[in-house]
Amino acid sequence: xxxxxxxxxxxxxxxxxxxxxxxxxxxxxxxxxxxxxxxxxxxxxxxxxxxxxxxxxxxxxxxxxxxxxxxxxxxxxxxxxxxxxxxxxxxxxxxxxxxxxxxxxxxxxxxxxxxxxxxxxxxxxxxxxxxxxxxxxxxxxxx
Amino acid sequence: xxxxxxxxxxxxxxxxxxxxxxxxxxxxxxxxxxxxxxxxxxxxxxxxxxxxxxxxxxxxxxxxxxxxxxxxxxxxxxxxxxxxxxxxxxxxxxxxxxxxxxxxxxxxxxxxxxxxxxxxxxxxxxxxxxxxxxxxxxxxxxxxxxxxxxxxxxxxxxxxxxxxxxxxxxxxxxxxxxxxxxxxxxxxxxxxxxxxxxxxxxxxxxxxxxxxxxxxxxxxxxxxxxxxxxxxxxxxxxxxxxxxxxxxxxxxxxxxxxxxxxxxxxxxxxxxxxxxxxxxx
Numbered sequence: 001x002x003x004x005x006x007x008x009x010x011x012x013x014x015x016x017x018x019x020x021x022x023x024x025x026x027x028x029x030x031x032x033x034x035x036x037x038x039x040x041x042x043x044x045x046x047x048x049x050x051x052x053x054x055x056x057x058x059x060x061x062x063x064x065x066x067x068x069x070x071x072x073x074x075x076x077x078x079x080x081x082x083x084x085x086x087x088x089x090x091x092x093x094x095x096x097x098x099x100x101x102x103x104x105x106x107x108x109x110x111x112x113x114x115x116x117x118x119x120x121x122x123x124x125x126x127x128x129x130x131x132x133x134x135x136x137x138x139x140x141x142x143x
Numbered sequence: 144x145x146x147x148x149x150x151x152x153x154x155x156x157x158x159x160x161x162x163x164x165x166x167x168x169x170x171x172x173x174x175x176x177x178x179x180x181x182x183x184x185x186x187x188x189x190x191x192x193x194x195x196x197x198x199x200x201x202x203x204x205x206x207x208x209x210x211x212x213x214x215x216x217x218x219x220x221x222x223x224x225x226x227x228x229x230x231x232x233x234x235x236x237x238x239x240x241x242x243x244x245x246x247x248x249x250x251x252x253x254x255x256x257x258x259x260x261x262x263x264x265x266x267x268x269x270x271x272x273x274x275x276x277x278x279x280x281x282x283x284x285x286x287x288x289x290x291x292x293x294x295x296x297x298x299x300x301x302x303x304x305x306x307x308x309x310x311x312x313x314x315x316x317x318x319x320x321x322x323x324x325x326x327x328x329x330x331x332x333x334x335x336x337x338x339x340x341x342x343x344x345x346x347x348x349x350x351x352x353x354x355x356x357x358x359x360x361x362x363x364x365x366x367x368x369x370x371x372x373x374x375x376x377x378x379x380x381x382x383x384x385x386x387x388x389x390x391x392x393x394x395x396x397x398x399x400x401x402x403x404x405x406x407x408x409x410x411x412x413x414x415x416x417x418x419x420x421x422x423x424x
Contacts, residue, residue: 036222040233043219046296047236050251053262057254069265115148 167396177393184397194398197369197376200287204359204377207288209351211295216302216347217340223303224310234307238300245297249365252293256280256366280367283374290366290375294359302347309343310336345417352413356406378402 025033057065058080059073068074084090167184169177188194223234240248255262256279264276279289313336321331337344360379363369369376369384378398386395 033227036225036227040222040227043222044233044236047239047300050255050262051239054251054254066260069260069262070269111147111151114144118144 163396164400166393167400169393171393172390174390180393184394185401187394188397188401193373193376194378194381196373197378197381200375201356201359201377203287204291204294205352205355207291208294208298208355209348211291212298212302212351213344213347215295215299217306217344219299219303220306220310221336223307234304237303240297240299241301243297245361246365248293248297249362252289252296253280253366256289280375281371283371286367286371286375290363293366294355294362297362298351298354302351305347305350306340306343309340313339341420345413345420349410349413352409353406356402356409 053070056072059076059078060068061077064073166177168179168181170180170184171177219237223230223237227233243251254260258264258276258278258281261279263279267273267275277285280286317335317339318331321335326334357379359377360383363375363377363380364383367375369380373381379402382395382398382402385391385398
């Protein structure tokens with residue numbers, strides 16, 4: 001504690017804020033906070049590092065993929081991207097993806113919008129059954 | 144105005160559904176005329192060792208995935224629910240794998256598990272645990288569990304977000320009064336968090352169950368194609384290989400109906416359980 005007090009003399013506001021944190025949390029609180037951060041950093045690592053690793057791999061040569069598995073690339077090899085574009089024909093595949101997604105979206109909106117309207121306004125025995133149904137999706141709930 | 148949707152629904156859901164059942168009662172190779180076979184396809188299934196193995200793998204997959212997603216998801220949600228510096232960043236990061244496609248996730252993990260340049264084996268080398276190195280997808284004893292890890296990795300953020308939403312609906316008064324009565328952190332978790340989270344636990348279980356039964360094809364197919372020697376075969380991959388490699392269309396249809404019956408029974412059982420617990424979801 002004395003070290004912290006000295007620190008607060010030296011750098012004023014920041015130090016006193018730090019001492020405030022120490023006093024508010026106590027030793028146990030700080031350990032708890034440290035544990036939570038350690039767990040979160042572990043989750044962060046196992047989630048993001050594989051993605052980063054693929055990005056690194058895309059910038060390595062084949063030899064470096066085998067010799068330097070964990071680290072970042074020693075030099076940026078953009079040839080892989082050129083090959084992917086040229087040999088694998090990425091351009092036409094992207095156009096295909098856009099076409100499929102766009103068509104599906106247009107049909108979906110054209111069909112689902114009137115259906116949702118009709119289902120929400122219907123007054124018939126079937127409609128009562130529907131409005132009572134537990135399977136009724138949340139977007140159809142009235143009132 | 145329902146008509147367009149009803150036509151699409153009938154044409155692409157109801158008709159194949161009925162037609163598939165009719166097909167499962169015939170023998171059909173996909174080209175020649177179907178011949179009547181009665182229930183013989185279903186009889187054959189009961190003695191098909193590969194099918195029974197696939198069913199067993201599928202059940203292991205379902206149980207492991209549902210338990211892990213719920214336990215780890217709730218744990219992650221509890222961490223992300225605290226007032227922390229950089230909380231929004233951690234929340235976003237945890238959700239990233241959910242947004243990735245199954246094929247991309249499958250390829251990524253087949254590289255991680257790769258015995259030659261894989262992240263996992265060389266990581267074990269780095270920390271001096273070379274004895275644990277495996278051919279993660281080539282070893283028949285552990286390949287299924289390797290796939291389970293991938294599925295949990297992909298969906299963990301999704302379940303954690305649902306738990307997080309549930310945690311935020313619990314009134315803080317409950318925690319305060321429990322604290323006043325002298326309940327420690329574990330007791331507060333056991334007697335406040337868990338009872339209040341029951342509906343959320345049910346939702347996550349249902350989502351996990353349905354996903355594990357009928358949405359495990361892509362991940363298994365990309366990672367192992369059901370191999371080595373059917374060690375990771377699940378019902379859907381077996382159905383696919385029967386239909387399009389062996390040309391046994393009607394046999395594959397019968398497999399599909401058996402899976403449908405199992406999923407249907409599991410869903411009805413869960414819904415009945417929910418009604419009894421008076422959980423309206």
